Amino acid sequence: xxxxxxxxxxxxxGNVTLLEPGWCIGHPNHRPEDQRVDILHxxxxxxxxxxxxxxxxACLVQSPFTTIDxxxxxxxxxGVSVSLIGRTLDPVGLHEMAATLDGYADRxxxxxxxxxxxxxxxxx
Numbered sequence: 001x002x003x004x005x006x007x008x009x010x011x012x013x014g015n016v017t018l019l020e021p022g023w024c025i026g027h028p029n030h031r032p033e034d035q036r037v038d039i040l041h042x043x044x045x046x047x048x049x050x051x052x053x054x055x056x057x058a059c060l061v062q063s064p065f066t067t068i069d070x071x072x073x074x075x076x077x078x079g080v081s082v083s084l085i086g087r088t089l090d091p092v093g094l095h096e097m098a099a100t101l102d103g104y105a106d107r108x109x110x111x112x113x114x115x116x117x118x119x120x121x122x123x124x
Contacts, residue, residue, distance in 0.1 A: 056084035
């Protein structure tokens with residue numbers, strides 16, 4: 001992926017010029033009153049909707065100037081922010097979550113089958 005340069009105004013460092021990863025959608029929510037530590041690269045959202053209801057979304061994120069660098073919250077390394085759990089995951093965590101969701105989907109299918117049987121028995 002290619003990178004490009006972006007300059008963002010901050011209250012503590014003035015105009016900050018940095019490389020923006022090719023996956024970053026830009027900084028539409030950046031405000032001039034933000035500090036350098038608030039700069040966040042975000043990728044496009046992958047959204048989960050069901051019957052028109054927003055359930056969750058996830059996107060690539062990176063905080064190049066963070067001072068806390070706790071991967072599940074904020075990191076200088078790219079991660080995937082998952083709104084469903086309010087955490088940022090690395091590749092292993094993302095695969096674990098996907099496997100858990102697969103298991104949950106199987107349980108929902110089992111419940112649907114059980115409900116079908118129950119409804120069939122009651123004549124509903």
